[in-house]
Amino acid sequence: MNLQQLEYILAVDKFKSFSKAADYCNVTQATLSAMVKKLEEELGIILFDRKSQPIVTTEIGKEVLSEAQKVLLHTEKILDIAQKDKKQIAGKAKIGIIPTIAGTLLPKILHPILEKLPHLVLEVKEFTTENIIRKLREGSLDIGILATPLNYTDIEEEILFYEMLIIYGKIPNSKEYLVSTELENEKFWLLEEGNCLRNQSIELCNLQKSHYLPNNLLFEASSFDTLLNMVDELGGLTLIPELYYQNLPENRKQKTAFFQKPIPVREVSLVYYRPFAKISTIQTLAEIIRQSITPILMSSKYRKNDLIILPV
CATH class of the missing domain: 3.40.190.10 (Periplasmic binding protein-like II)
Structure with a gap:
């Protein structure tokens, strides 16, 4: 048994294919298959059900793979210490x-x-x-x-x-600096559920669900580009992080405002x-x-x- 064999069986488990695993490991399929077979013979068990498509890892194989992953991780740690x-x-x-x-x-x-x-x-x-x-x-x-x-x-x-959060859109009273309470009744465009910045926006601005979107629209964005485009066309506000703000063209930067101290940031x-x-x-x-x-x-x-x- 050697580390290379352990890398091979983890690749087969990951890709559920000997050919894809061989490509990933940069060896021929014949070499990889032979090394996996040799390991199975040495251990006296079957690691993979080759009749299934895609290939299925056996129950005993899953236990071996779990330990193999630990061995390789500890090997990397030893190398890290040496480096x-x-x-x-x-x-x-x-x-x-x-x-x-x-x-x-x-x-x-x-x-x-x-x-x-x-x-x-x-x-x-x-x-x-x-x-x-x-x-x-x-x-x-x-x-x-x-x-x-x-x-x-x-x-x-x-x-x-720490990255500042910045307001984008039709700014209330055209102010340059705002406090979060001034945004509570504004229409807000948010990222999709499960995104931490969505939750931060809701909490920071104390948003009520009725203020997220127009009443007859259900919408969740997966990118800041989409949020800004929606704001530009349909009005309302959104929050963007500072590094994204830096990449905005000047005409879009003119549609932004900052928070007064204490300034909200994401860590x-x-x-x-x-x-x-x-x-x-x-x-x-x-x-x-x-x-x-x-x-x-x-x-x-x-x-x-x-x-x-x-x-x-």
């Missing part, structure tokens, strides 16, 4: 990031990360907060980037920055599951992100007690 001693960050970092952060943050941080950590391979995918937490606990992700605080006892949070953190944590990689990535983002945020120019962190 830390050599002052070099290498290997692979599997990162999950929520969509409302990904679109504006990734273009600003990927270049400095790739430049400063040439030996680290990044695997970045968008997921919901719920799926990121689940995958961290499973070990299929190393790191999450999302809105916090989460208040999970088993998930560690490394705060990256953005790098999160990880301590039993599987690659601490040196996590700390290095966090520092690069802070160095890249903090100088360009308006929120960083305020004192901490001028900000109010919205719960998730």
